[in-house]
Amino acid sequence: xxxxxxxxxxxxxxxxxxxxxxxxxxxxxxxxxxxxxxxxxxxxxxxxxxxxxxxxxxxxxxxxxxxxxxxxxxxxxxxxxxxxxxxxxxxxxxxxxxxxxxxxxxxxxxxxxxxxxxxxxxxxxxxxxxxxxxxxxxxxxxxxxxxxxxxxxxxxxxxxxxxxxxxxxxxxxxxxxxxxxxxxxxxxxxxxxxxxxxxxxxxxxxxxxxxxxxxxxxxxxxxxxxxxxxxxxxxxxxxxxxxxxxxxxxxxxxxxxxxxxxxxxxxxxxxxxxxxxxxxxxx
Numbered sequence: 001x002x003x004x005x006x007x008x009x010x011x012x013x014x015x016x017x018x019x020x021x022x023x024x025x026x027x028x029x030x031x032x033x034x035x036x037x038x039x040x041x042x043x044x045x046x047x048x049x050x051x052x053x054x055x056x057x058x059x060x061x062x063x064x065x066x067x068x069x070x071x072x073x074x075x076x077x078x079x080x081x082x083x084x085x086x087x088x089x090x091x092x093x094x095x096x097x098x099x100x101x102x103x104x105x106x107x108x109x110x111x112x113x114x115x116x117x118x119x120x121x122x123x124x125x126x127x128x129x130x131x132x133x134x135x136x137x138x139x140x141x142x143x144x145x146x147x148x149x150x151x152x153x154x155x156x157x158x159x160x161x162x163x164x165x166x167x168x169x170x171x172x173x174x175x176x177x178x179x180x181x182x183x184x185x186x187x188x189x190x191x192x193x194x195x196x197x198x199x200x201x202x203x204x205x206x207x208x209x210x211x212x213x214x215x216x217x218x219x220x221x222x223x224x225x226x227x228x229x230x231x232x233x234x235x236x237x238x239x240x241x242x243x244x245x246x247x248x249x250x251x252x253x254x255x256x257x258x259x260x261x262x263x264x265x266x267x268x269x270x271x272x273x274x275x276x277x278x279x280x281x282x283x
Contacts, residue, residue: 001031001038008037009060010263013052013074014067017041022065024280025256029268037062037264044070050077053094057102063263064094064103065256071107071138078105087172088141093259106262109139110146112255113196113225119254119270120246121221129193129217130154136165139225140198141172148173156180156188190215196223197234208233213241220244225251230281249277 012022018041026039044052049070056064066074071090075081078091079102085091091105117124131147133140136159147155155177159165162179169177180188189195195216201207203226210233213222222238225248238245253273261267 001027003038004036006036008035008062010037010039010063010065011042011056011061012039012065012067013042013044013049013070015043015046015069017043017067020067021252021277021280022256025253025273025277026260028276029257029260029273032272033264033266033268035264046070049073053077053103057096060096060098062096063259065259066092066094074103075105075107078103080104082106084110084142084145088138088145090138090142092142092255093262095262106259107142108255108258108262109251110142110144111150111258112253113143113223113251114146114150115254115257115270116246116250116274117194117221117223119274120250121244123219124194124221125151125153127193127217127219127221129191129220130156130188131194132156132158132188132192132196134158134195134197135199136161136168137198137200141168143196143198143225144168144172144177148176152176153193154178156192158182158185158188185211186215189213192216192220194221194223196225197232198225200226202226202229202232202234204228205232210234210237213238213243216241216243218243221246224248227252227281249281250274253277 020041030037075091079100084107085105093106094103157165158180165179222243222245227247227249230247235245257270
């Protein structure tokens with residue numbers, strides 16, 4: 001990749017962010033499509049986030065991915081918000097508006113998971129049975145919004161804070177989305193076709209949990225948004241129940257591909273992006 005004075009710059013902002021695999025993913029796609037661009041990771045101190053955005057826009061940094069803990073603040077600081085950003089209150093993808101010297105905000109997190117399902121479990125929409133989403137935090141909100149937009153299946157949200165979960169359901173689609181408790185999880189899993197862990201339980205092997213997936217449909221898809229480690233106790237339980245299971249590395253590829261499409265106007269190969277991430281993760 002040859003860098004010149006005309007090379008466009010893209011970046012992921014977060015704190016921490018040095019561990020991010022997005023530069024590996026995005027630069028592979030940039031090279032494959034022959035764009036004169038470079039993607040880097042930029043750590044930002046929490047007190048400096050809005051100032052950093054202003055400086056990056058003034059310096060013609062063309063696009064940004066936003067990760068923890070800045071997604072809500074990115075949405076608030078944007079010149080314009082997509083309908084999805086307005087709905088979920090968070091942005092993970094910013095695109096430079098050169099005329100306004102600021103950024104337009106999008107959210108590709110939930111749609112990235114759907115895009116991954118379309119690649120790795122393309123029959124998920126046709127399967128009989130409800131969808132179960134574990135958690136009602138920021139990631140879950142984005143996932144629920146995308147699932148509701150892409151499927152008419154009943155969705156059950158399992159969360160400790162019932163009021164928070166009900167508020168999300170009421171905001172998105174109260175007729176489609178029902179709220180349940182962790183104590184009632186077995187009955188919500190009964191005949192489920194898709195179960196998604198949208199909590200941080202199991203991340204870096206912290207607070208692992210392993211639900212019994214035997215009540216789900218035999219062809220159910222068990223999905224963990226976590227990809228570190230790639231095989232969590234949650235997925236081990238799915239494997240023991242002989243269910244299909246996937247980690248969150250594909251969601252990273254999916255949301256990154258949709259961000260790439262916003263910036264460059266072309267959707268890159270998600271399956272190829274996942275392979276790039278798998279190789280980087282293994283190496």
